[in-house]
Amino acid sequence: MIVVIKNDSNPKQMDNLVKWIKNQGLRINLSKGENTTVMGLIGDTSKVDIDLLSSLDIVESVKRIQEPYKNANRKLHPEDTIIEVGGHKIGGSNFILMAGPCSVESEKQVITIAEAVKKAGASVLRGGAFKPRTSPYAFQGLRESGIDILVKAKKETGMPIVTEIMSEEYLDKFADVDIIQVGARNMQNFELLKALGRTRKPILLKRGLAATIEEWLMSAEYIMSEGNKEVILCERGIRTFEPYTRNTLDLSAIPLLKELTHLPVIVDPSHASGLSRLVAPLSLAAVGAGRDGLIIEVHNDPPHALCDGAQSLRPEQFADLVKRIEVILPLVGKEAIQK
Ligand code: PEP
Ligand code: MN
Numbered sequence: 001m002i003v004v005i006k007n008d009s010n011p012k013q014m015d016n017l018v019k020w021i022k023n024q025g026l027r028i029n030l031s032k033g034e035n036t037t038v039m040g041l042i043g044d045t046s047k048v049d050i051d052l053l054s055s056l057d058i059v060e061s062v063k064r065i066q067e068p069y070k071n072a073n074r075k076l077h078p079e080d081t082i083i084e085v086g087g088h089k090i091g092g093s094n095f096i097l098m099a100g101p102c103s104v105e106s107e108k109q110v111i112t113i114a115e116a117v118k119k120a121g122a123s124v125l126r127g128g129a130f131k132p133r134t135s136p137y138a139f140q141g142l143r144e145s146g147i148d149i150l151v152k153a154k155k156e157t158g159m160p161i162v163t164e165i166m167s168e169e170y171l172d173k174f175a176d177v178d179i180i181q182v183g184a185r186n187m188q189n190f191e192l193l194k195a196l197g198r199t200r201k202p203i204l205l206k207r208g209l210a211a212t213i214e215e216w217l218m219s220a221e222y223i224m225s226e227g228n229k230e231v232i233l234c235e236r237g238i239r240t241f242e243p244y245t246r247n248t249l250d251l252s253a254i255p256l257l258k259e260l261t262h263l264p265v266i267v268d269p270s271h272a273s274g275l276s277r278l279v280a281p282l283s284l285a286a287v288g289a290g291r292d293g294l295i296i297e298v299h300n301d302p303p304h305a306l307c308d309g310a311q312s313l314r315p316e317q318f319a320d321l322v323k324r325i326e327v328i329l330p331l332v333g334k335e336a337i338q339k
Contacts, residue, residue, distance in 0.1 A: 001045040002063050002075055005037040009058035017058060024048060029070075031077040040065075040076035042225075067260075069217040071224035072231070077262040083202050083230045085178050086160030088123045088338045090202075090232055091264030095334045096293035097325075098162055098266070099318060100126035102308035103139065104146035107153075112300050114153045116315035121322040121337045124179065125150070125159040126295055130166045131307060132185045139306045144173055151176045162204055162295070168195040179204050184236055184271070187211055187219050197226025204295075206234045206268070213253055217261060233257065233265045234295060235286075237272030246274025246311070249282050254289040266293035270311045276302065279313055280321045287325050290332040294325075 005014070021028055021041060026048070029040035041048065045064070054062045065075055082091040090096050099122035104110050114125045129146025131139065142149065150161045160178035165171065166186060174180055179202045186192055187208035196203050203223055207216050220231045235254060237247025249272035257265045269282035283294050299305045299312035313321065326337060 001041040001048060001050075002065060003039040003041065003053065004060040004062075005039060006058050006060045007036075009037075013058040017056065029076055031079065033079045036078065038076065038078060040070060040073075042070050067217075068214070069221045069261075071229065072217050072220045072261045072263055074260060074262045079262060081229070081262045081264060083232060083264060085124065085202055086158075088160070090266075091292050093333060093335050094292065095287075095325075095329055095337055096124065096266065097122040097322065097337055098124035098126050098293065098295040099298045101128075101299050101305065102270075102297045102312065103128045103131055103306050104142050104149050104163075105306050107149045109300065110149050110153045111156055113298055113315065114157045114159055116300070117298050117318060118157055118159055120315065120319035121326075121339055122296075122318075123159065123338050124162055124295075125153060125157065126162050126181075126297075127153075128307070129163050130170065132164070132166055132183050133307075144170070147173050147177065154178075165192070165196070168192055171195060171199070174201070178202070179232070181234075182206060182219075184209050187216065190219075190222055193219055193222035194226050197223040197228045199228060200230075201228075202230040202232060203228065204232045204234050204266075206236050207238065207250075207253075209247075210239045213256065213260070220261070220263060231263050232292075233261070233263055234268055235265060235272070236268035245272070245278065247272050249273065249286070251285055251289055254286060254291050258290065264292040266295055267291055268295045270295075270297040270308070270313075274308075274311045276311050276313055276317070279311065280317070280324070283321055284324060284328060287328045287334075288332060290334070296321075 026041045026043040031038045080092040099117040104127040131141035162179035164181040181204040184206045240248040267286035297312045298318045302309040302312040
C-alpha cells in the first residue's frame with residue numbers, strides 16, 4: 001500500500017502517522033523525492049482502514065499495490081535508485097561499463113585485461129572465480145585464489161570488482177569484492193538471496209535462464225526484504241526456442257523495467273548471444289533502449305580462453321565499441337561514461 005503525503009505536512013503530523021502505521025504491525029519504506037513524499041506500507045495491509053487513512057490531514061492519496069514485489073516497485077519509490085561503487089554511480093542518468101574476462105585464469109591475464117578495459121572506458125572489472133558450469137568436468141574456476149587475484153587487480157588498477165557467488169559458505173571471501181554477482185542459475189536460490197540481503201554490498205542480480213520479469217523482481221525482493229536495498233538487475237538473455245544464439249536478449253524487458261522498478265538495470269550482451277560478433281550490435285541496442293550500463297566479456301586471447309572465448313571481445317574491439325556507445329548516450333539522456 002502506498003500513501004502519498006501532502007507537501008505542506010509538518011514533522012509532528014508525520015510522526016503521528018508513522019506511529020499509527022507501526023502500531024498496526026506494518027513496516028514503512030519512506031521515499032522523499034523532490035516533489036513528492038511517498039510512504040510504502042509493507043506487511044499485511046488487509047486490515048488497514050483505507051477510508052480513515054485517506055481522511056487524515058496530511059494524506060494526499062492512498063493506493064493498494066497489486067504487484068507482489070513491494071520494495072522493488074517503482075510505485076513505492078518513484079525516484080531511480082542510484083548505487084555508488086568505488087566513486088562511480090549506477091542508475092539515474094549515469095551510465096556504467098563493466099568488463100573483463102569470463103573467468104579469472106591467472107594474475108597476468110586479469111591485470112592485462114583490466115588495464116586494457118580501464119583505458120577504453122570501463123569502470124568496473126568483472127571476472128568469474130567461482131564458475132557455474134553446466135558440466136562438472138569443465139573448468140570450475142580458480143575459486144578462492146581467483147578472488148585473491150581480482151583483489152590484486154583492484155589494488156593495481158583502482159577498479160572496483162564484480163564477481164559471482166555460488167554459495168553463502170564463501171561469503172567471507174567476498175569482503176573486498178565491491179559488487180557480488182548472483183548468476184542466472186542461482187536467481188532463485190532463495191537462501192543465498194536472503195543471506196545477501198543481510199549484507200550491505202551491492203548485488204548484481206542476473207535474470208534466470210527462463211525467468212519471467214515478475215519472478216526476477218521477486219528475487220530482488222528477497223534481497224531487499226532482508227534490508228539490502230542495493231540491487232542492480234542484469235538482463236542476460238533468456239532461453240527461447242531459437243538455437244542460433246546462446247540465449248535471446250529480451251530487449252522489451254529493458255524499457256518495461258523502467259516502469260516497473262526504480263532499480264538500475266544493466267545488460268549483458270555476451271551471455272545473451274554467445275557470439276562475439278553480436279556483442280557490439282546488441283550493446284548498441286541496449287544503450288539505445290536507455291539503460292544504465294553494460295557488462296561485457298573481454299579476453300586478450302579469446303581462442304585460448306578457459307571459458308566463453310566465443311563470446312569474448314578482444315580489448316581493441318571493446319575500445320571501438322565504447323566509442324560508438326558514447327555517440328548514443330546523449331540521445332537517450334545519459335551522461336558521458338564515467339572513467
Ligand atoms: C557470467 O557472468 O560469467 C555468467 C556465468 O553469467 P550467467 O549467470 O548470466 O550465465
Ligand atoms: Mn561467461
